[in-house]
Amino acid sequence: MSVIEKSIQVNVPANIAYNQWTQFEDFPQFMEGITEVRQLDDTHLHWCANVAGQRKEWDAEITEQIPDKRIAWHSLSGTKNAGVITFHHIDDSTTRIMLQMDYDPEGVVENTGDALGILSHRVEGDLKRFKGFLESRGKETGAWRGKVEQGTSNTRNTRH
Template identity: 50%
Template sequence: MSMVQETIRVDAPLRTVYDQWTQFEEFPRFMYGVEEVEQLDDRLCHWRTRVAGVSREFDTEIVDQLPDERISWRTVGDGDVRQKGVVTFHSLDGSHTRVSLALDVEPQGMVEKAGDALGFLENRVRGDLERFKDFIE
């Protein structure tokens, strides 16, 4: 598995940032390659993605969620997408929040493994956080 860790400062209060992040169905508005996220219940989401011409569908399960602090998840089922991660939220003051994302991903196939070696995953995660920042500010 490959581990990616990125952090960004968002110019918005903690509650606003956390509440927006938990609107999973809005992820396609700022996450590259995410076409749709359907929240099935309080813990399960179904994802449709398309990256570099490859379409995938998979489910994620929220493993741990502490309001205004963190959300951790993992993929579930027999699909070929294997990942787990955690996003944490830290109030810097009344109007600024630090968002930290740690993601473990198991690249599939030659193209994904090559892209991983070239740092594409890190760039994508960094870009997603920057787009989230722009989206919420």
């Protein structure tokens, strides 16, 4: 199992950074290799990606989601992965985003790429592109303010 830890500072308030991160279907706009993310319900996502020229699909479950603070997940199928992204208020217009992800590469190509640090560099690039995506807009494309605790969603709030 590989561990990737990356962080970036973005020039928007924590609530805006968090709100944008909850817009999972926008991920292909800034995540390299991700071709589609479908939100199945409040806690389940279906991912499609191009990894080393091969199409990969997997499902993931959001296990914890605290507005403006953190989102944690783990895969339910496909390549085993899990992680957490946290949002740290620096000041009224600055947020530090920290991502920790555990990833279990499959096969020779993924293991070789992992040994070369390719996924780590990709995640770092994704965070930089997220920063550019968000700062160029100055606002989020949507938000979900619900809370997920121990795999159970609080659906009193709706996505928009």
